[in-house]
Amino acid sequence: TSLDWEAFAKDLAPVETISEPVLVKKRSRDFFWYSPILNAQLRRSFGDLVAVPKTTEDLAQCLRVAFEHDAPITIRGGGTGNYGQAVPMEGGLIIETTRMNRILEIGEGYVTAQAGANIEEINKALHLQGWELAIFPSTQDIATIGGFIAGGSSGIGSVANGMLRDAGNILSLKAMSVSDTPTENLFEGEAVNHIHHAWGLNGVITEVTLRTVPHRNWIGCMATFDTYAQAYQAGYALALSDNIGRKLVSTVDARICAYFPRLADHIRPEKHLMTSLVPAEDIDAYRALIKEQGGSIDLTMSEDERKEMGLPHVFEFAYNHTTLQVLKADRSATYLQVGCPTPPDAKAIKALRPKLGDDVWQHHEFALLDGEIVTFDLPIVWYTTTERLRKIEATYTENGFPVYDAHICMVEGGGLKNADYRHLAWKKRMDPKGLLNAPKSREWPNVKHLSPEDIEALIPS
Ligand code: FAD
Structure with missing residues (x-):
């Protein structure tokens, strides 16, 4: 994009940034190279600048400045997605969450952590208190909990505890809007699915509360x-x-x-x-x-x-x-x-x-x-x-075996073959300018001019 990224980085201060091209390129990739089709499509897409917020205030500062400059934003956790979810297809600002990594509370059957917390670290902390995550991805050593909730669907534990989207697995989450005054919204119960598996295009997850189960040997x-x-x-x-x-x-x-x-x-x-x-x-x-x-x-x-x-x-x-x-x-x-x-x-x-x-x-x-x-x-x-x-x-x-396309970088590909208008209505509310990972939604260009309520009206009954 044609923004002055040096000036942009200055506007972001005191938030830390990375502008060294080699390092920015490294943070523009995930595991899309598993797919020869996605590899051809995405390997030349790079961001312009990386911001590394350490607090929610830092994050709000990043989102406010990006909003002012109309800069495309891609949120990145551990970068282990398989479909190029974290690839900045229009360049712009990459926000790496890995320093917003505090484990906030461990209680009876739940854990609350900041989105950038490493999943293995969460499991280690839980084990010490006799708990473990009900579901976690096989990438736990690298992946963040926010990236799992935004990009994943199931994993180790799903044979007993079901899918992430099932009631009671994600207890609540907070997500921040992109505006001149970014604010955190709380989603609880069934409403967590407004944000879960939306690939970071309808709000920045700041905190999640997940189900835990007693730790076993x-x-x-x-x-x-x-x-x-x-x-x-x-x-x-x-x-x-x-x-x-x-x-x-x-x-x-x-x-x-x-x-x-x-x-x-x-x-x-x-x-x-x-x-x-x-x-x-x-x-x-x-x-x-x-x-x-x-x-x-x-x-x-x-x-x-x-x-x-x-x-x-x-x-x-x-x-x-x-x-x-x-x-x-x-x-x-x-x-x-x-x-x-x-x-x-x-x-x-x-x-x-x-x-x-x-x-x-x-x-x-x-x-x-x-x-x-x-x-x-x-x-x-x-x-x-x-x-x-x-x-x-x-x-x-x-032969009766349905295929979920693994070679497409659209949120409407894979398991979600149709548009999720709940996701898109919340995108309109949380990100009215459409700056968050917008090229990953096939349907967004068709609905972005509508009000959130009109987008919700498109949900098939
Ligand atoms: P990233 O790759 O950094 O991001 C994933 C998506 O979430 C991106 O769209 C990004 O923009 C968005 N995002 C990240 N953080 C936030 C945030 N705070 N707010 C909003 N959006 C955000 N997946 C499974 O579900 N189960 C598995 O068992 C599993 N095994 C895997 C094994 C391998 C070897 C690989 C390469 C992938 C696997 N995956 C699996 C996919 C992926 O690893 C998981 O979904 C992982 O948890 C993603 O976490 P991450 O921090 O790396 O996310």
Whole structure:
């Protein structure tokens, strides 16, 4: 953009800024490079200046100055999103939240933290008081809690506790408006979904209060099976079990496991893997289940044993970390996000495999959705052309597996195929000039001239 960024930085004082081009470029990226399609589209989009607020007053100062100058704004936490959510497509100001990182309160079943708090730090503080987050992403070591609430949807814990959007998981949040007098608004109960998963385009989250659950002594478990259908069936049995606790259930094709060198000495080669987190007191029941399902338990480790062995957390072989493990060895891999028929059906998964082709390797996550166990396929795809990628997606769709586009940087892509007019009505209220991450909404240009009430009237009944 054609603003005078040196003058802009002076206006921001005393808020700290970063203008060194290499550092600004680094903070203009996230994990969009997982997708060859997004990589081509986004790799040349960079911001102009980074602001690093330390307090809510600092943040208000950033938003006020950006409002005065009509500067595009992109909020950035840990920068671990997969769809370019944090890429400043129109340049402008990047606001990095990682110094607004205080854990404010830990109580019975909840934690309140500033948006820039690191998720692993939150979990560590909770553990000391006998609690843990009900749901957290596999990127907890890097990601911020505000980025998870603004950009994420589910994660470790979802097999037991559901999706972030489910009632009671996000208890409340505060978000700041972009105006000449930025103010914080409190969202509670169902209203948290006005802001959750809006990719930071309708307000800057300053504080979140999330559900916590009693901390348990989780054992990282890896069991292997001769066939993928067996691993999937065992995963379903564990996800449904009424006598075994679980925080994670994930199954991975044997060919993907060949890309897990850190596990080479710990799991049987050329076998299909089920990864889970099970509480220590339920391990005997878990052993019985795996035996009954025809599997072999290759690895069980408590958190202390994991550290002694120098191994990563088991969830670093689940969710989008599975893709990352493969990408570390070969950048020609990418992935898809696919829903599966409910209830989970190992026969349907088995029947689909030969139709997909040798360039698609399945990986399923088990989660609780609307009170039912469902699975999502996050397969590794060996990318050749966009045509082939779309052909694979069509094979999934034609066989009853809905595809949620992982190669689009619009908030209306992925799981939210239609416009979320609640999000956009709140954008109009909180960001009337449309400065916050506006290029990420396909629908915003069509509604930005309307009043918030008129945008809300577009919500299908
Ligand atoms: P960022 O990438 O910095 O931001 C994400 C979005 O939120 C951007 O649109 C940004 O503008 C916006 N934002 C950030 N902070 C704020 C704020 N304070 N106010 C308003 N908007 C804000 N996701 C899951 O849901 N579950 C998983 O298990 C998971 N696993 C992953 C594994 C890997 C290897 C990778 C690369 C990604 C994974 N993701 C997962 C996606 C992503 O990591 C998570 O959503 C993560 O929590 C994002 O946090 P962040 O701080 O990195 O956010």
